[in-house]
Amino acid sequence: MSQQPQSPVRVGIVGLGGIGHHHAERLTDLGETLVGGVDVVDEARERFEDEYDVPTFGTYEELYEADVDAVVVTTPNKFHEQYAVEALESGVDVLLEKPLANTLESAERIAEAAESADGFCMVGFNNRFNPGAEVFEAYQEEGRFGDITHVEANYVRRRGVPGRGGWFTTKEVSGGGALLDIGVHAIDLALHFLDFPEITEVTGETRSEFGGREDYTFLEMWGEDAEEIEFSVDDHATAFVRTADGQSISLEVAWATNRPPTNDFVIQGTEGGATFDRETGDLTIHEVNDVGANHFSDTEIDTREVDTHEREQEYFFDAVRAGEAPDRNTVEQALEVQRVIDAIYRSDEEGHAIQL
Structure with missing residues (x-):
């Protein structure tokens, strides 16, 4: 570039x-x-x-x-x-x-x-331009991780509703809450790490537990509350995605929840794995070897800080x-992300897994 x-x-x-x-x-x-x-x-x-x-x-x-x-x-x-x-x-x-x-x-x-x-x-989907994600992709193409089998994708805020009463929390305008706002990044990166496989089944649950409460307690507001608070969307989603080749994704997304925040993507492969932090860009490669003696190794990858x-x-x-x-970041890939999001919402509404 x-x-x-x-x-x-x-x-x-x-x-x-x-x-x-x-x-x-x-x-x-x-x-x-x-x-x-x-x-x-x-x-x-x-x-x-x-x-x-x-x-x-x-x-x-x-x-x-x-x-x-x-x-x-x-x-x-x-x-x-x-x-x-x-x-x-x-x-x-x-x-x-x-x-x-x-x-x-x-x-x-x-x-x-x-x-x-x-x-x-x-x-x-700017997170794909994080140097840590690009390093992982390059090593993956070299075969360092073998076959990628599972991605654990997390994008969890402890408190981070983006202002209640604005368009983000109004379903008619936004289309959804935490899942559609920040979950798209988690799903896109997970599918990207798996090279956008054919998806066969999606199971999901969405919840709205915090955003509509009068006693919503926070230290910092991601956005600003409107005078009239409307909250007609989800603030938490959990999902599991299966692919035609036996790969899988577990997803945890939240604007607000009672647990520590996390932005980790844990990627498991047959020859190695990695942990990537979407927020900091930190990448750690996890491997095992028998050179000298059986041992585990965790390699920390340092990259330049950039504006993604x-x-x-x-x-x-x-x-x-x-x-x-x-x-x-093609439209076709974004459409696949949208299909997964739609299936998660439908799975929650219908109470069963959605076949794609």
């Missing part, structure tokens, strides 16, 4: 909340050209204009007509389909924040639009410049 783009990509941001600003800061640091932004909220547009000195618009048509090469879509989940499909149909490349959509049906429509579009859509969103953007913009759809 290039450090200094030869020809800056002309980029628009759709959705000018916190994550929109986050992306705008990084793309300008990379030397790309921020053309403008779109948001339906007047105050959000005013803040964005003041901070970045670019025009903003109330409709996507105005932005897409402003000679943009690519857009970054950071709206609430319910509106992903509307903006991503319109961009693709307009010949604009799209970096779409996770998840792909708020429902499986909406995600499928985005995938259909991407398949027939001249441009491409890449989905924002910035590296994700850099990869995306290089693909835009090259006019070639990226091989990483």
